[in-house]
Amino acid sequence: MIARSVILTTCARIAYPVLLLFAVALYWRGHNAPGGGFIAGLLTAAAIALRFIAHGRRDRSGASAPFITAIGVGLAIALTTAFGSLAFGHAFFTHTFGHFHLPLIGDVELATAALFDLGVYIVVVGNVITVVSAMTDREPGED
Amino acid sequence: MSNLPVLPVALPMAAGIALIFLRNSPSLSRAVALVANLIVLVLAAQLVETVRIDGVQVLNFGEWPAPFGIVFAVDMLSALMVLVTMVVSSATLLFATVSLDDARERTFFYPLFQFLLVGVNGSFLTGDLFNLFVWFEVLLISSYGLLALGSERYQLQETFKYLVINALSSTLFLIGVALIYSLTGTLNMADIAVKFPQISDKGSAGAVAIVFMLVFGIKGALFPVYQWLPRAYFAPPAVISGLFGGLLTKVGVYALYRVTSLFFVGNVNFVLPVLSFIAGATMLFGVLGALSQFDMKRVLSYHIISQIGYMIMGLAIFTPLALAGGVFYIIHHILVKTALFLVAGAVEATRGTTHLKRLGGIVDTSPVLTGLFFVAGLALAGAPPLSGFVAKFMLMQGGLEQHFYIMVGASVVTGFLTLFSMMKIFRYAFWSPEQVPFSGRGGHATRLVSITILVGLGIVLGLGAGFAMPYATIAAEQLIDPSAYIAAVLGSQAR
Amino acid sequence: MDVPILLVIAVTLTCGMYMVLERTLLRVVIGLGLMSNGVNLMLLASGGLGAGTAPILHGQRDYGASPVDPLPQALILTAIVIGFGVTALLLTLAYRTYQSVGSDDLGELDGKLTDE
Numbered sequence A: 001m002i003a004r005s006v007i008l009t010t011c012a013r014i015a016y017p018v019l020l021l022f023a024v025a026l027y028w029r030g031h032n033a034p035g036g037g038f039i040a041g042l043l044t045a046a047a048i049a050l051r052f053i054a055h056g057r058r059d060r061s062g063a064s065a066p067f068i069t070a071i072g073v074g075l076a077i078a079l080t081t082a083f084g085s086l087a088f089g090h091a092f093f094t095h096t097f098g099h100f101h102l103p104l105i106g107d108v109e110l111a112t113a114a115l116f117d118l119g120v121y122i123v124v125v126g127n128v129i130t131v132v133s134a135m136t137d138r139e140p141g142e143d
Numbered sequence B: 001m002s003n004l005p006v007l008p009v010a011l012p013m014a015a016g017i018a019l020i021f022l023r024n025s026p027s028l029s030r031a032v033a034l035v036a037n038l039i040v041l042v043l044a045a046q047l048v049e050t051v052r053i054d055g056v057q058v059l060n061f062g063e064w065p066a067p068f069g070i071v072f073a074v075d076m077l078s079a080l081m082v083l084v085t086m087v088v089s090s091a092t093l094l095f096a097t098v099s100l101d102d103a104r105e106r107t108f109f110y111p112l113f114q115f116l117l118v119g120v121n122g123s124f125l126t127g128d129l130f131n132l133f134v135w136f137e138v139l140l141i142s143s144y145g146l147l148a149l150g151s152e153r154y155q156l157q158e159t160f161k162y163l164v165i166n167a168l169s170s171t172l173f174l175i176g177v178a179l180i181y182s183l184t185g186t187l188n189m190a191d192i193a194v195k196f197p198q199i200s201d202k203g204s205a206g207a208v209a210i211v212f213m214l215v216f217g218i219k220g221a222l223f224p225v226y227q228w229l230p231r232a233y234f235a236p237p238a239v240i241s242g243l244f245g246g247l248l249t250k251v252g253v254y255a256l257y258r259v260t261s262l263f264f265v266g267n268v269n270f271v272l273p274v275l276s277f278i279a280g281a282t283m284l285f286g287v288l289g290a291l292s293q294f295d296m297k298r299v300l301s302y303h304i305i306s307q308i309g310y311m312i313m314g315l316a317i318f319t320p321l322a323l324a325g326g327v328f329y330i331i332h333h334i335l336v337k338t339a340l341f342l343v344a345g346a347v348e349a350t351r352g353t354t355h356l357k358r359l360g361g362i363v364d365t366s367p368v369l370t371g372l373f374f375v376a377g378l379a380l381a382g383a384p385p386l387s388g389f390v391a392k393f394m395l396m397q398g399g400l401e402q403h404f405y406i407m408v409g410a411s412v413v414t415g416f417l418t419l420f421s422m423m424k425i426f427r428y429a430f431w432s433p434e435q436v437p438f439s440g441r442g443g444h445a446t447r448l449v450s451i452t453i454l455v456g457l458g459i460v461l462g463l464g465a466g467f468a469m470p471y472a473t474i475a476a477e478q479l480i481d482p483s484a485y486i487a488a489v490l491g492s493q494a495r
Numbered sequence C: 001m002d003v004p005i006l007l008v009i010a011v012t013l014t015c016g017m018y019m020v021l022e023r024t025l026l027r028v029v030i031g032l033g034l035m036s037n038g039v040n041l042m043l044l045a046s047g048g049l050g051a052g053t054a055p056i057l058h059g060q061r062d063y064g065a066s067p068v069d070p071l072p073q074a075l076i077l078t079a080i081v082i083g084f085g086v087t088a089l090l091l092t093l094a095y096r097t098y099q100s101v102g103s104d105d106l107g108e109l110d111g112k113l114t115d116e
Helices: A006-029 A036-056 A065-087 A112-136 B006-021 B024-054 B076-099 B102-125 B131-148 B152-184 B189-198 B202-220 B228-234 B238-264 B271-291 B296-317 B320-351 B367-381 B387-401 B405-431 B445-463 B465-480 B485-489 C004-021 C023-046 C071-101
Strands: A097-102 A106-111 B058-059 B071-074
Touching: A006 A036, A006 A112, A036 A065, A036 A112, A036 C071, A065 A112, A065 B006, A097 C023, A106 A112, A106 B152, A106 B296, A112 B152, A112 C071, B006 B024, B006 B058, B006 B102, B024 B058, B024 B076, B024 B102, B024 B465, B058 B485, B071 B076, B071 B102, B071 B189, B071 B485, B076 B102, B076 B238, B076 B320, B076 B445, B102 B131, B102 B238, B102 C023, B131 B152, B131 B189, B131 B238, B131 C071, B152 B189, B152 B228, B152 C071, B189 B238, B189 B367, B189 B485, B202 B238, B202 B271, B228 B238, B228 B296, B238 B271, B238 B296, B238 B320, B238 B465, B271 B296, B296 B320, B296 B387, B320 B367, B320 B387, B320 B465, B367 B387, B367 B405, B367 B445, B387 B405, B387 B465, B445 B465, C004 C023, C023 C071
Parallel strands: none
Antiparallel strands: A097 A106, B058 B071
16 A cells, blocks of 8 residues: 555545445435445445545554444344334335425435335445455455 | 244344444343344244144235245244254354353354344245245355354365355256246245146256255255265364254255255156155265264264255155154254264363364263263164154154165164264263373363253153154145145235 | 357356366356356346336336336346355455465365364
């Protein structure tokens, strides 16, 4: 992580917010069209990984811990949506949706399935970043 | 509609998630994991009773009707498997809390353990072929993690091989799924059971049967694709190999029982004869492999293979008696085999090795452990009045009634060789004088408790066979005549 | 349409199997990836190939003339996600094995250490 490419860092700085916004768009679109939590998560993870590659990581020890916790949080969100239906006396994983009128945005369809997708999104981000860190944290021979 | 069938999957999952957050506090992790396991154990017992009284239980996920959505369908076999899974995992967990080193406890042992249970229970409960694939992957990915836990060199290389083998068999599984979907247009197992006889192309149906026998043969370590098992199960600490040896291959066996009874019997002629050949060969080759080994864990690993042969024998004969014997054998085997592996773990923890030539004199240092091994070994070999005897007796009687003389002969020979092999371990490790001077501490009481639970259940199953047998008989009847299963799954469309 | 996809599946699976039988850890991983892609194509073919509209209701009330079977696509999506997880695990494991064994040759994994 000594030699850093100026081109890469500059591009990464510009690309990072664009990628994140695109990920949000994909997530939102995923409700009724191709898209969704999984690929949005992959895109976000790719953006974060790009930053790692471009800028290096200052603190390399134990940096993946928050992402492991993120996996837990994501799983918990996803499972909670599945359990939620039990509280209303329905079968496991029953989802529902409703239309809400939000100011400025207009009529919005909010579904509990989107919450499940949010869990998926967080799990994917946490998972990919943990894997990337596991492969980059150590120098060869270092344990 | 009751949500009971999903709880043996959902609760371990919730516990596993909670344990991710608790990973830095081993004492809290142990408590949470044990409590969660015991709750699910109670629920599993309730599930068995519900199935016994009310028949097959079905849960449509998300309230999508049967052939379209994913279903959980619980018949007696599924419920019994979940119950025995929870019994064994509770005992193993108890053993793990006092025998794992701190580093392993902190690197996600408890979450992975719970996710393994999620996968195992899910495989037993699901009524959808593709969903079965998904649960297999859940349990396999957890098992990769558990196998590699500790990252010792031997573990890493064996895990890599185990992973490649299983990834290959998963690929084959998907090929089978694709074939079935293109032939029948459905993946709901009950729906496939209805549509499979209507397939006009008998050759394709046979191809499906071959693919699935190969897939579940690899997962269940059947002849001729069992070579991956002994080395992979030797690598991790004995707690983990005990859990794997007891449970994982049996998921493959269960799946073979399920697809054979639902799809292939009566539709594909060669399945049962091939299975009977495989059963005999698996028994003999497994036990011969065990005889050539001189390490307790390796001997026990090879015996897993030979005993899977008995389970497949029950399936191959396919009469109510033999199937009940097969189901009984699976339950007996899971309990007793795990107990034996835990004994090996206790020996390893005190002596630092499981190699027979470096052990000896355990009867002096821990007589209780010796007694437990003796009983469990006899149960494994099938000595009366223990659980193994009842199961083998039913299998052999079923085999003789249907004139499977060669297979019954093979099973008798295997039984004697198993006894020989158990006595070899007993003589070298426990009874003989110490070969290497040993000055260490004795066993840990909690370890003995967890082994005693399992061995005790083995004895109870043997003496109280009259109490346990109705459950196995119901399971066998449901396997022979799956119409109740099919009606329960597909009939819920009308509701 | 059937014969070309059959050929593609066959070639992908064969190449994958060939790679799996190689001795280098990384090639095994690549081979498994190829094989899982071949099987995904097979799942796609299992739903029947042919022209059809996307089975997505987006504002309209019906699917139009003939939607394609959506189930194989859902299966493939799941299989891809699982394959992604397994590949990530395989890569990490291969890397760790390489670190601790000091070689990426599967033949050398069966050193004297493994068997007594």
